[in-house]
Amino acid sequence: MKPNSSVFERDVLLDIAVNIIPLAMIIVFAAAFFVVNPWANDTTFSRVLQYALLVIPFVCLAVVTFVAARRVEVVEDVEVGP
DSSP, X not given: OOTTOOTTOHHXXXXXXXXXXXXXXXXXXXXXXXXXXXXXXXXXXXXXXXHHHHHHHHHHXXXXXXXXXXXXXXXXXXXXXX
């Protein structure tokens, strides 16, 4: 690995963009559900469940994205060939 290198360089961001886009979509949906309540007569449990179904996949995908970025950076630093 290069010294003083950042995980989120341009090439790495392009490689993990397939995970960054769904992360942004989950944030937009969470904000929309917070601002506009589409189910007006819901209970507290349903609101907790609604946000859990957004937050848990967000956290899992964020961890997978970070690990993928680290692995892509390590693989790009390895020289192949003679």
